Amino acid sequence: MLSPVAVLLVLYGCLPITRSQLPVASYKATQGSCNAPKPGMLDFVNKAKWDAWNSLGSLSKDEAKKSYVELVNGLILSEAPAKDTASLSTGQKYDTLQVITEDNITKIFLNRPEKKNAITLQMYKEIGLALDEAAKDDNTVITVLTGHGDYFCSGNDLNNFTNIPPEGKEKMASDSAVILEAFVSKFIDFPKPLIAVINGPAVGISVTILGLFDIVYATDRATFHTPFSQLGQSPEGCSSYTFPRVMGLSKAVEVLLFNKLLTAHEACKLGLVTEVFPDATFQKEVWGRLRSYGELPKNSLVFSKQLIRDTEKEKLHAVNVQECERLKERWLSDDCMNAIISFFQKKAKL
Template identity: 65%
Template sequence: MAAVTWSRARCWCPSVLQVFRLPVAKLHLSRPTMRASQQDFENALNQVKLLKKDPGNEVKLRLYALYKQATEGPCNMPKPGVFDFVNKAKWDAWNALGSLPKETARQNYVDLVSSLSSSSEAPSQGKSGADEKAQGSKDILITSEDGITKITFNRPTKKNAITFQMYQDIILALKNASTDNNIMTVFTGTGDYYCSGNDLTNFTSATGGIEEAASNGAVLLRDFVNSFIDFPKPLVAVVNGPAVGISVTLLGLFDAVYASDRATFHTPFSQLGQSPEACSSYTFPKMMGPAKAAEMLLFGKKLTAREAWAQGLVTEVFPESTFETEVWTRLKTYAKLPPNSMKISKELIRKNEKEKLHAVNAEECTTLQARWLSEECINAIMSFVSRKPKL
C-alpha cells in the first residue's frame, strides 16, 4: 500500500499503541457508558496536531476511519479503483466500521487520542512502553531499532542459562513484540555463549520442594513454548556461540537461524535424565530425519554450526570475523519488507501445523514433569550441579 503522508493526516492520526491493533468494537466495550462531547472531540483533534512522530499507515487509516464515521456516519463514498491504493485503503478502513454510531466512533476516537497523549508524555528513554514492561530483569534485554525488536540473553557469567524469571520475561517480551511497531523479532546472546539452556538450580533451589518446582516448571514451559508457536511475525535467531538444551530445541520454531561458525548445538537430555522439549520431538525428525534427530535427542551428539546447517537446523553459517556485520546488515534489509505480507505468509506456512505443535508441546511438558520427579533425573541433576561439568 502506498504511504499515507503524515502532513496530510495530522488532523486524525496520533502515535502507535498496542491497543490500536484491536478491533474498534472491542475498544468501545472498554468504556460502554461514556459519551464524548463535541468539545472533547475537537480537543482530541488539536492534541493530534501536537504529536511529532509518524505513527505508521495502519494507525492513520484506523483513525481516519473513526474520524469519518464520527463526522459523516457510515461510508457513503463510491469505492475507488483497485489501483488507487491510498484512497482504496482509506475507503476500506472506513467501510469496515459498518453502521457504528457516530457517538461511538467519536468516543473511540477520543479514547485513542487520550491514550496516545498519555503514552507520549510518559518517560521512555528512547524505548516504547512495551519495551519497559518487558525489561523486568537485567538478564533479558529488549531493544528496538531499525524495525527490529532484539531480545538478548544477558547472563554471560552463567553462560546465559535461563532462570524461571527469564522465562517469564521472555513470554512478556514476545507478547509485547507481537503487537509493537517493529517488523521482526531477533534473539541473540551476550558474551561467548548464545545460551546454555535451563539453569538447573531452578529445581535445586526451589523453596516449595521439587514436586512444586516440577509442576510450576511444566506449566511455565508450556506457556513459554506456546508463545513461540503463536508468535505472528518473523522470528530469527542470531546464534553467536554455543547453544544448549532448550535454546537449541526452540530453533525448530524460528523462521530463520543464522549462526557463527564457532557456534555449537547440544541437547544432552539423556545425560540429565530428561526428555526433549519445545516441540523438538516433532520438529527435529521432520527437519533432519529420524536417525539424525535421534543422534541429537537420544544420544546427545553435539553439532558444529556446519553440521547443523547440513541437517537443516541452521539457515546459514557465517565466519566469526564478519558474523555480526553480515547478519545485522541482512536483517535490517529484511525489516524494510512489507510487514503485513510477511505476517500473512508466515500464517499460511504455520497454520496447518499449529494445532499439532500445541499438542506436542503439551505432551512433552507432561512427560518432562514426570521425568523431573524421577530418581534418575534427580540424581543426574544433583550430580551435574555438584560437579559443574563443562557444557
C-alpha cells in the same frame, strides 16, 4: 571434620555449611545408609568419616539427595557476588534480558553472559513478555533472539531444580511444566518473522526451540547440543516433532536420544540452521541482512507466515503439552536427581 550431631544439624538446615563439610552429605546421597565395617581405633581419619556417615542412618537416601543439592546451592548463592540492582531503580522492565527496538527490528538479547546465558525461571517469563510486546508493537517488522557474551545459551540453569517450595518437589515439577509449556507456546503462536542469531554454543532448550523459528543464522563457532539423556530428562520445545521433520528420523534420534553435538556446519547441513557465517564477520553480515528484512512490508510478512505455519499450530501445541507432561515425570525421577547432584558435586569442587 564435623561431629555426628553437627552433620545432622547441617542436613536439617540448622548450621551453616562450608566446602569442607560437603563430602558427608554427598556420600550419604549417593551411597545410601552406612554399610561398611567400622575402621579400627587407630585409623583416625577413616573412623571419623565412618562415624559421620553412620550418624545419618535414619535419613533416607532420597532425603539426603535433596539435602545435598540444597546445601550446595546455598553455598554457591552465598559465595556469588551481589546482584547489581541498578537496572531496577531506573525502571527497566527486564532483569535478565536487553530488549532494543530499532530499524523495525525488536532485538531480544539473553543477558546473563557470566552464566553463559543459562535460563532461569524469571528469564522464561521475561522472554515471553518480550515476545508479547514485539507481537503487539506496530514498529516491529521482525524479531530477533540472540545472546550477549560468548554463548548463545547454555540451557536451563540447574538452580531451577533446587528451589523446592514447601509443598514439595511435585509442586516444583508441576509449576515448572506450566512455565515451560507457556514459554514454548509463545514461539508457536508468534505472528511475525522470528529469527535466531546464534552467536556461540547453544545447549538444551535453546536448541530445541529452533525448529519454531523462521530463520536461524549461526557463527561458525556455534555448536548445538541436547544432552537430555545425560541429565535424565527428555526433549522439549516441540523438538520431538520438529527435529525428525527437519533432519530425518535417524539424525533426530542421534541428536535427541544419544546427545550428539552438532557443529554449525553440521546443523546447517541437517536443516536446523539456515546459514553459517565466519565468526570474524558474523555480526556485521547478519545485522546488515536483518536491517534489509526490516524494510519489507510488515503485513505481507505476517500473512505469508500464517500460510506457512498455521496448519501446524494445533499439532505443535499438542506436542508441547505431551512433552511437558513427560518432563514433569522426568524431573521427579532418580535419573534426573542423580544428574543434578553430579553437576553440583563437580561445581563444588571448582
